[in-house]
Amino acid sequence: MKSFVFPEFQIIRDEEKCGQCRGCERQCAFGTHTYDPVQDRLISDDYKCVGCQRCVIFCPKNAIVVRPTPSFYRPNASWSREKLEDLKKQAETGGVILTGCGSDKPFRIYWDHIVLNASQVTNPSIDPLREPMELRTFLGAKPDMMDISAKDGDVEIKTKLSPNLMVQTPILFSAMSYGAISYNAFRSLATAACKSGTYFNTGEGGLPREMREEFGRCAIVQVASGRFGIDAEYLNCAQAVEIKVGQGAKPGIGGHLPGEKVSAAVAETRMIPMGTDAISPAPHHDIYSIEDLSMLIFALKEATNYEKPISVKIAAVHNFAAIASGIVRAGADIIAIDGLRGGTGAAPKAIRDNVGIPIELAISSLDRRLRREGIRNRCSIVAAGGIRCSSDVIKAIALGADAVYIGSAALIAMGCTLCQKCYTGKCNWGICTQDPRLSGRLNVDIASQRLSNLITAWSHEISEMLGGMGINALESLRGNRDHLRGVGLYEWELDVLGIKGAGE
Amino acid sequence: MPRIRRELYSKEICACSIFGAMNRDSERFTGAGVMKAIANMHVRGNGLGGGFAAYGIYPQYKDYYAFHLMFTGKSPQAKLSAKKELDAFLCQKFDVVYDEEIPHGDEATVSDPPLVWRYFVLPKKQGEDPSLSDEDYIVENIMLVNTRIENAHVFSSGKNMGCFKGVGYPEDIGEYFMLDKLYSAYAWTAHGRFPTNTQAWWGGAHPFSLLDTTIVHNGEISSYGTNRWYLEMYGYACTLQTDTEVIAYAADLLMRRQKLPIEIVAKILAPPIWDAIDQMNEKEKKLLTTLRMVYAPLLMNGPFALIIGQTGRMIGLTDRIRLRPITAATRGEMFYLSSEEASIRLISPQLDRVWTPNGGEPVIGELNSMRKVLQ
Numbered sequence: 107m108k109s110f111v112f113p114e115f116q117i118i119r120d121e122e123k124c125g126q127c128r129g130c131e132r133q134c135a136f137g138t139h140t141y142d143p144v145q146d147r148l149i150s151d152d153y154k155c156v157g158c159q160r161c162v163i164f165c166p167k168n169a170i171v172v173r174p175t176p177s178f179y180r181p182n183a184s185w186s187r188e189k190l191e192d193l194k195k196q197a198e199t200g201g202v203i204l205t206g207c208g209s210d211k212p213f214r215i216y217w218d219h220i221v222l223n224a225s226q227v228t229n230p231s232i233d234p235l236r237e238p239m240e241l242r243t244f245l246g247a248k249p250d251m252m253d254i255s256a257k258d259g260d261v262e263i264k265t266k267l268s269p270n271l272m273v274q275t276p277i278l279f280s281a282m283s284y285g286a287i288s289y290n291a292f293r294s295l296a297t298a299a300c301k302s303g304t305y306f307n308t309g310e311g312g313l314p315r316e317m318r319e320e321f322g323r324c325a326i327v328q329v330a331s332g333r334f335g336i337d338a339e340y341l342n343c344a345q346a347v348e349i350k351v352g353q354g355a356k357p358g359i360g361g362h363l364p365g366e367k368v369s370a371a372v373a374e375t376r377m378i379p380m381g382t383d384a385i386s387p388a389p390h391h392d393i394y395s396i397e398d399l400s401m402l403i404f405a406l407k408e409a410t411n412y413e414k415p416i417s418v419k420i421a422a423v424h425n426f427a428a429i430a431s432g433i434v435r436a437g438a439d440i441i442a443i444d445g446l447r448g449g450t451g452a453a454p455k456a457i458r459d460n461v462g463i464p465i466e467l468a469i470s471s472l473d474r475r476l477r478r479e480g481i482r483n484r485c486s487i488v489a490a491g492g493i494r495c496s497s498d499v500i501k502a503i504a505l506g507a508d509a510v511y512i513g514s515a516a517l518i519a520m521g522c523t524l525c526q527k528c529y530t531g532k533c534n535w536g537i538c539t540q541d542p543r544l545s546g547r548l549n550v551d552i553a554s555q556r557l558s559n560l561i562t563a564w565s566h567e568i569s570e571m572l573g574g575m576g577i578n579a580l581e582s583l584r585g586n587r588d589h590l591r592g593v594g595l596y597e598w599e600l601d602v603l604g605i606k607g608a609g610e
Numbered sequence: 611m612p613r614i615r616r617e618l619y620s621k622e623i624c625a626c627s628i629f630g631a632m633n634r635d636s637e638r639f640t641g642a643g644v645m646k647a648i649a650n651m652h653v654r655g656n657g658l659g660g661g662f663a664a665y666g667i668y669p670q671y672k673d674y675y676a677f678h679l680m681f682t683g684k685s686p687q688a689k690l691s692a693k694k695e696l697d698a699f700l701c702q703k704f705d706v707v708y709d710e711e712i713p714h715g716d717e718a719t720v721s722d723p724p725l726v727w728r729y730f731v732l733p734k735k736q737g738e739d740p741s742l743s744d745e746d747y748i749v750e751n752i753m754l755v756n757t758r759i760e761n762a763h764v765f766s767s768g769k770n771m772g773c774f775k776g777v778g779y780p781e782d783i784g785e786y787f788m789l790d791k792l793y794s795a796y797a798w799t800a801h802g803r804f805p806t807n808t809q810a811w812w813g814g815a816h817p818f819s820l821l822d823t824t825i826v827h828n829g830e831i832s833s834y835g836t837n838r839w840y841l842e843m844y845g846y847a848c849t850l851q852t853d854t855e856v857i858a859y860a861a862d863l864l865m866r867r868q869k870l871p872i873e874i875v876a877k878i879l880a881p882p883i884w885d886a887i888d889q890m891n892e893k894e895k896k897l898l899t900t901l902r903m904v905y906a907p908l909l910m911n912g913p914f915a916l917i918i919g920q921t922g923r924m925i926g927l928t929d930r931i932r933l934r935p936i937t938a939a940t941r942g943e944m945f946y947l948s949s950e951e952a953s954i955r956l957i958s959p960q961l962d963r964v965w966t967p968n969g970g971e972p973v974i975g976e977l978n979s980m981r982k983v984l985q
Contacts, residue, residue, distance in 0.1 A: 229830040229912050230933055237931060238883040244903040251868045252904050261897055270903060480843045575832060578931065582833030582911035
């Protein structure tokens with residue numbers, strides 16, 4: 107059938123500069139560039155280009171430009187080009203439109219409507235280069251009070267404490283499984299997490315055996331609806347266990363790792379036969395209610411001898427705050443909430459762009475809910491989905507999060523350009539693929555260095571902003587909405603965020 | 611479901627002078643010296659607030675809780691109607707053994723004074739109340755008065771002690787309540803205020819108090835929003851629109867309800883930095899790490915110096931990087947704390963010892979003993 111869809115990108119090759127080295131041909135897994143020996147020149151097929159910019163960056167002669175094509179259709183506010191073309195694709199295939207990465211739709215990004223405070227006169231700002239600035243954070247349940255016995259200056263703690271995760275900076279790597287991402291990408295995240303005093307999350311793909319001893323100390327292992335890759339050692343080598351209930355990019359639906367991505371190593375790690383589809387069902391089939399969840403939480407606590415905090419990750423949806431409160435009462439030590447703009451390796455576009463609520467609103471309403479119920483100290487909140495920079499992190503914390511997960515941001519640090527083709531398994535950047543030719547492009551030393559540089563850079567910026575507010579410990583900013591003001595928001599939005607308007 | 615409104619509270623910012631004097635032999639003395647000392651720091655205030663806390667002033671009623679009430683309102687009628695409402699509430703919840711208007715000087719000398727009354731009471735618990743301790747019962751009812759009864763404010767509620775405060779320079783407030791003539795106490799704390807962003811109201815002056823704990827504070831609490839939500843979880847309603855209130859409530863929560871010793875409380879309000887904790891021996895490291903982990907929301911961030919008064923003791927504390935220092939001094943049985951050494955020297959030119967405590971290190975003066983702990 108002849109496709110009526112226009113190419114999304116246009117490839118412009120400067121023939122003067124091109125040295126016919128065929129580098130671009132090798133770089134592109136989508137087969138965009140081919141060499142014509144007769145003419146001794148490279149031919150590019152715009153239709154195949156996904157706009158990942160790999161060939162552009164790696165062309166030794168800087169001879170290629172790839173840019174989005176303008177729309178050729180008559181302008182129509184209702185029928186945008188994307189709507190027209192998605193419809194055409196479905197008419198041509200009869201299939202669900204798949205996509206990758208977080209939603210690119212123009213939902214209001216509240217981060218960009220919130221401004222931070224700074225000290226002037228009455229309270230000195232603090233220079234982080236001269237004074238200590240503390241970002242250390244503990245994730246897990248805290249008791250309501252501490253019972254101690256003091257005898258002759260010798261103090262004993264009598265209260266039994268829950269296990270907590272200590273992070274040196276409130277930024278963790280979000281769940282991305284080995285299988286969805288390449289071994290090198292996975293290992294880069296693990297290496298960087300250990301180096302930066304934070305944690306990576308295995309996602310639902312298991313933790314390869316040879317990585318357990320070295321990287322278990324900075325791993326959060328996930329238990330999800332497919333139960334892939336779980337054994338006692340997997341649970342116990344990590345520092346925390348996360349039950350994944352939902353994901354911001356695709357609340358309410360499961361996951362599907364196609365058989366072609368299930369290589370021998372992935373199969374071994376996931377504990378499934380090679381080449382079979384790895385399907386994570388939409389719900390956990392042993393969790394149809396909150397009491398079922400509680401049983402799983404305690405099963406995992408038993409399995410880990412009550413030595414690890416248990417996190418429950420849910421997508422931020424309409425009534426999630428009440429659900430999260432139930433989850434805390436069900437025994438969870440950490441609630442991870444994933445917002446509307448959270449990323450994914452593969453999701454139906456209709457779901458990704460239409461289900462869930464923005465993370466900023468979710469953080470604030472969850473924090474408020476737990477405070478009102480007097481159980482805020484019984485769990486930590488880790489926020490995910492759309493954290494792009496250090497100021498997003500600090501705003502998330504002032505709205506009530508304890509820490510954030512970053513997924514897309516981490517991938518971008520490794521080279522990702524958000525081309526949204528993760529589901530094809532052909533990632534030219536070697537991140538979201540199991541093709542050894544492609545994944546070999548990602549050098550673990552370099553990628554992990556880029557990741558830990560990112561953490562370092564953001565931590566410095568957070569310290570600067572914190573010092574500017576006259577605060578020298580991050581814990582004094584947590585839930586401290588006093589330091590935030592809204593710009594250009596409606597009254598109801600300010601109400602949900604719990605912040606004043608600028609100038610108020 | 612009604613929409614949850616925004617948490618539109620406003621925090622007051624102020625710079626101030628603080629002073630405290632205590633006789634560790636329990637000898638009682640009038641407020642004259644303290645008024646003179648705080649007046650010496652006149653320029654640290656701007657006439658928008660001054661106040662005193664005095665311990666040991668009601669020996670004849672020492673077994674009763676002394677409630678000091680403020681009735682505000684535009685007209686005398688409004689004040690009286692607030693009092694009427696309060697009286698009805700009080701009679702229902704407490705046995706009032708004696709009450710009177712707090713004696714004061716000429717109203718013309720101060721701006722817009724409220725009606726200030728004192729009641730000596732005992733709890734009258736009914737129904738499910740007996741399960742509460744007397745003190746919890748009183749705190750609960752103070753929160754009720756301060757949030758529910760418009761124009762009535764309990765600003766002092768301990769036994770054998772009292773707060774006196776208002777709008778004006780502290781020396782004017784002292785004179786208005788005749789503290790130099792009518793009262794003698796074994797410990798006094800005082801406060802002169804320099805608020806930058808407030809409409810003057812008498813309840814907003816320091817000290818802030820709950821039961822017998824009083825706080826005078828100089829500085830700004832940048833962690834107010836965080837401290838506030840944590841305290842609200844434990845039933846403390848922050849109604850006075852000032853950051854000092856959170857310190858009073860934190861002290862009440864930690865010291866009275868959770869029974870933590872002051873040395874531990876100081877490490878919660880102004881903990882050592884992580885770099886220092888990491889260098890400590892295993893036992894101390896574990897204790898301080900746990901304290902910071904559990905009580906992170908009660909860390910008081912931002913510059914402060916404060917004096918906590920309690921029955922039998924007076925405690926000075928500064929923020930952990932000492933952005934607002936405090937001076938401590940002793941002379942014989944007298945123990946002094948002050949924003950400035952000059953004020954101490956003014957009333958006691960000869961001193962045995964004068965020092966500036968380190969950030970986050972509490973200085974504790976107790977009757978007949980002086981401890982310096984948890985080094």
